[in-house]
Amino acid sequence: MTNRGEKASGEDSLIARYFKPLANDPGAFGLDDDAAALRAGGGDDIVITTDAIVEGVHFLPDDPPATLARKALRVNLSDLAAKGAVPAGFVLTLALRGADDAWLKPFAQALGEDAAQFGCPLLGGDTVSTPGPVMVSITAFGRLPQGKMIHRSGARAGDRVVVTGTIGDAALGLNLLRAGPVASALADDNTGREMLTGRYRVPQPRNALAKAVRDHASAAMDVSDGLAGDLAKLCAASAVSAVIDVQSIPLSAPAAVLVARKVVGIEALISGGDDYEILCAIPGDRMAAFVQEAKRAGVAVTAIGGIIAGSAPPSFLDAQGRELALKQLSYSHF
Amino acid sequence: MTNRGEKASGEDSLIARYFKPLANDPGAFGLDDDAAALRAGGGDDIVITTDAIVEGVHFLPDDPPATLARKALRVNLSDLAAKGAVPAGFVLTLALRGADDAWLKPFAQALGEDAAQFGCPLLGGDTVSTPGPVMVSITAFGRLPQGKMIHRSGARAGDRVVVTGTIGDAALGLNLLRAGPVASALADDNTGREMLTGRYRVPQPRNALAKAVRDHASAAMDVSDGLAGDLAKLCAASAVSAVIDVQSIPLSAPAAVLVARKVVGIEALISGGDDYEILCAIPGDRMAAFVQEAKRAGVAVTAIGGIIAGSAPPSFLDAQGRELALKQLSYSHF
Numbered sequence: 001m002t003n004r005g006e007k008a009s010g011e012d013s014l015i016a017r018y019f020k021p022l023a024n025d026p027g028a029f030g031l032d033d034d035a036a037a038l039r040a041g042g043g044d045d046i047v048i049t050t051d052a053i054v055e056g057v058h059f060l061p062d063d064p065p066a067t068l069a070r071k072a073l074r075v076n077l078s079d080l081a082a083k084g085a086v087p088a089g090f091v092l093t094l095a096l097r098g099a100d101d102a103w104l105k106p107f108a109q110a111l112g113e114d115a116a117q118f119g120c121p122l123l124g125g126d127t128v129s130t131p132g133p134v135m136v137s138i139t140a141f142g143r144l145p146q147g148k149m150i151h152r153s154g155a156r157a158g159d160r161v162v163v164t165g166t167i168g169d170a171a172l173g174l175n176l177l178r179a180g181p182v183a184s185a186l187a188d189d190n191t192g193r194e195m196l197t198g199r200y201r202v203p204q205p206r207n208a209l210a211k212a213v214r215d216h217a218s219a220a221m222d223v224s225d226g227l228a229g230d231l232a233k234l235c236a237a238s239a240v241s242a243v244i245d246v247q248s249i250p251l252s253a254p255a256a257v258l259v260a261r262k263v264v265g266i267e268a269l270i271s272g273g274d275d276y277e278i279l280c281a282i283p284g285d286r287m288a289a290f291v292q293e294a295k296r297a298g299v300a301v302t303a304i305g306g307i308i309a310g311s312a313p314p315s316f317l318d319a320q321g322r323e324l325a326l327k328q329l330s331y332s333h334f
Numbered sequence: 335m336t337n338r339g340e341k342a343s344g345e346d347s348l349i350a351r352y353f354k355p356l357a358n359d360p361g362a363f364g365l366d367d368d369a370a371a372l373r374a375g376g377g378d379d380i381v382i383t384t385d386a387i388v389e390g391v392h393f394l395p396d397d398p399p400a401t402l403a404r405k406a407l408r409v410n411l412s413d414l415a416a417k418g419a420v421p422a423g424f425v426l427t428l429a430l431r432g433a434d435d436a437w438l439k440p441f442a443q444a445l446g447e448d449a450a451q452f453g454c455p456l457l458g459g460d461t462v463s464t465p466g467p468v469m470v471s472i473t474a475f476g477r478l479p480q481g482k483m484i485h486r487s488g489a490r491a492g493d494r495v496v497v498t499g500t501i502g503d504a505a506l507g508l509n510l511l512r513a514g515p516v517a518s519a520l521a522d523d524n525t526g527r528e529m530l531t532g533r534y535r536v537p538q539p540r541n542a543l544a545k546a547v548r549d550h551a552s553a554a555m556d557v558s559d560g561l562a563g564d565l566a567k568l569c570a571a572s573a574v575s576a577v578i579d580v581q582s583i584p585l586s587a588p589a590a591v592l593v594a595r596k597v598v599g600i601e602a603l604i605s606g607g608d609d610y611e612i613l614c615a616i617p618g619d620r621m622a623a624f625v626q627e628a629k630r631a632g633v634a635v636t637a638i639g640g641i642i643a644g645s646a647p648p649s650f651l652d653a654q655g656r657e658l659a660l661k662q663l664s665y666s667h668f
Contacts, residue, residue, distance in 0.1 A: 027379075032491025032571055033485050034555050035383040035417045035476075045361075048457060049369040050425045050473065054464050083369045091384045093471045123382060130388045132466015137427045139384065140471040144370075149371050151363065204394070221368050236368055 014099045015127060016149065025121035028048035036123035038088060038141055046088070047142040047149055049079035055133035059201075065103045065109035067201035068136065070270055073114050075224065076140035078205035078276040082222040084150040084214025085142025087120035087207065092211055093137040095130040102135050112231070118207055132212075142192045147159075148214055152237035155219035155281035159307040162240055162290070164206045164277045165297050166252040168225050171272020172264065173200030190252035191238055199252075203276035213280055214294035220280035226271040228326050235307070242314035244305035248323060267326055294328040336559035337472035349461060352442035359455035361421055365542045370457035372475055373420060380422070381476040381483055383413035393535075394497040394511055399437045400444035401535035402470065407448050410474035411414045411556065412610040416482040416556040418548030419476025420540065422453035428461045452541055482548055486571035489553035489615035493641040495576055496624070498540045498633050500586040501561050505606020506598065507534030519597040526588035533586075537610035543635075546627035554614035560605040560643055562660050564613055565648045570643070572615070576648040578639035580604075580658060604650065605660055615641050 016062050020031050027037040040046055053059055053072050056090075063071075075088065080087055092111075095101075115121055119139060173196035175182040186192045205222075213220050219238050223230045227249070235242050246266055251259065258264050287303070294301040316324040336597040354365050361371040374380055380394055387393055388408050397405075407424065414421055417625050418443065426445075430437075437508035449455055454474060509516040520526045539556075547554050553572050557564045561583070567574050616624050621637070628635040639648075 029485065030419060030615060032487070033483075034413045035381045035419070035483065037483050038382060039379055039480065042376065044374060046372040046374055047369045047423055048372060048473075048475075050427055050458060050460050052429065052460050052462050054429060054462050054466075056465060056510040057463055079368045083367075085369070091382055091471075091473055092385045092558070093384055093385065095388060095469060099546075124384060126386050126471070128386050128388050128469075129391055130469065131390060132388075132469075133464060135462075135464065135466075135469060137386070137428075137430060137460070137471045139382075139425055141382075146373065149369065150369075151367050153366070235479045275533050308419055 002220050008112065014104065014237045018104045019122060022108065022112040022115055022122040025123060027089065028121060028123045031124060035196035036091065038123065043146045044143045045146050045149060046122040046129035047080060047083050047085040047144060048139065049076050050137065050139040051079065052135060054135045062203055065107035069107045070112040070114050070138040070202045072122070072138050073111060073298065074203045074205045075183065075276060076138045077118050077207055078204055078222040079203050079204060080140060080142035081087050081207040081210045082220045082278045083142065084148060085144045086210060088141040089121045089123040090138050090140040090145045091123050092125035094127045095135040096127065097130060097134070099175060101187045136257050144214060150213055150217050150220045152219055152221050152234045155234060155238035155240050155307045156283070157240055157307055157309040159218050159281035159283050160303045161231070161244060161305045161307060162282050162288055162303050163223065163227065163241065163279050164209060164301050165204065166250045166255065166276065167223070167275055168255050168269025168272050169196050169252050170274035171269060172255055172258060173197040176272065182258060185258060185261065186254065189254070195252065196254055199334050200274055203274065205276055206278045206299050207300045208297040209278060209294055210299060212290055213278060216286040216290040218283055220278060223275040223279050224272045224273060226317065227275065227279065234279060235314055239308050241310035241312045242305055242307050243280045244316045246318050248302065248304045250300070250302040253291050267324060269325055306326060337576045338577045344482065348438065352438045353456060356442065356446040356449055356456040359457060361423065362455060362457045365458060365538045370425065370524050372457065373493045375565065377480045378477045379480050379483060381414060381417050381419040381478060382473065383410050384471065384473040385413065386469060386471035388469045389481045392454035398534055399441035402475035403441045403551040404448050404536045406470040406472050407445060407454070408537045408539045409610060410472045410536060411452050411541055412556040414474060414476035415539050415541040416612045417476065418482060418544050419478045419615045420544060421447045422473050422475040422477045423455045424474040425455040426459035427471040428459065430461065431464060431466040431468070437618050473594050477549060484551050484554045485569050486549055486553055486555050489568060489572035489574050490617070491574055491641055491643040493552050493615035493617050495565070495578060495639045495641060496616050496637050497557065497561065497584065497613050498543060498635050499538065499588065501557070501609055501611065502603025502606050503530050503586050504608035505603060506589055506592060507531040515597050516592060519595065522590065523588070527646055529586065530588055534608055537608065539610055540588060540612045540633050542631040543628055543633045544622055546631060547612060550616055550620040551614040552613060552617055552623040557609040557611045557613050558607060559620060560607045561579060561609065561613065562604045566599050568613060569648055573645065574641050575641055575646045576641050578648060580650050580652050581583065582638045583638065584634070584636040600661055601658060
């Protein structure tokens, strides 16, 4: 763990105290060196993904440090899962306004718990001071057999479009945390509120499904910017289009209630973000095997439509077969 | 290149325009996917290093984007060199307040030039918006034969302490850019001013020396936080001490003049930072071969002292054999 700009008594001891216990992989060298080493198994590819989360942009200033740590790691684990890779480790860059034990302790503890749970050890990192918002940047590594990474490209006309879990919960959770209409609609529903904010703060990456994705998907990515926008990207990369049956998009119980009560439109759920579910295209003759493996892995999967030929943006059709007008496909920074 | 929170018309096209041309490695998949792949040669280890630079902390707000790009990559290349690894690629996380062509164009161009020069292609990344300071975080990868990474630990009593290049120039360059005493002392010396600011803004990583380090050094690291502090770290990791002959520490011509004119003390140079030279311990019987290989590689190396037994902090002795009193060993963030 390089710590450029440290005091032996300051940042070094802080890192030793909180992050060394997490660095239990031999390639981390106990964070005592300037670099880590990843042993590549014979013929494996190392899959690399990097995602940063910024205070006020990807998380709220009052999000607990523990959920923040989990989210920072899990958004990367989600990418590895969607690519069909098995987690191998990660490096962490932490930009903080200062070294605060009350913040670092729960952050490091939660990070360590997730690293252990997902078999993805801390290998190294960098801590820097910033006068600005807290930023957590993680680069995560996965392993898979040579050339077996699943791409956004590869979907073909006739493939089924499949998503894991439920869609839109995180967008609702964010609306709730920002005291939007969802907050008042669920004022008396503690369980629903907790479920939705939990989905926003702590994604559930579908790493248990990685092997099934690798074995059966023609294309895959994780849903991070909203289902509609991410499906458009997958289709563009694959030079195909898609037709989605909006009724079949899997919703959680609270989300379904909010849609039924017209607190939110389904459009907001499919163009929201932070779902961290897997979106993939599965050839028809692979569906049965894929669904069976997903069941064994304990991951809910739902077919929501099909890939068709063409270059038009994907269509989202309602129960009457009318196309949904989506004002925006996904959230944008710039 | 994941771009969570983008608009197809905004961040995507921006990334396509500026960064796709840099992603010429097959494992980058043209930045069209959520992850990159690094093929590990049979039995190689992948060395991983990560370093972030923050506006106002590691670089100045008016540093040109081109030098900023080079610095962000080179501080990581410097780590790879010191560990004895050959560059294999890098991922980039860019936190920006907005997408500004006038900033991105020179940034990407310089980054591409350095990536080509050092054989370290862009593999992927993440661009995020921030309301705060610009931050460039790079995770770089290198290859070396299994188990051959050179560590901070491993130095033994009797080894020579060797540094590459010259020490303290970057600290002087920073002083100059901040209109410190160096600026007035060099008011009439354009060449000297340019040389020193150049050393601060654009480090010269010693990747040409990586193989010699790997073949001969018992311990190595790059000097990023100041020679004194970094040597103390190397000694601590190796459970040894060191005696340094201050007179033999290599200085550039402008630095030597500034010390002779007492504009700065030698203490400031050896506890400054941003040198990005290699500091290593070379066993006596390897010195001749190491020096010869360094010469072939075109990298200046200088023996500045020796490793001794003990656990005391390294001593820096002046011409009279008196120990220098160092107020601080290196710069600290916290």
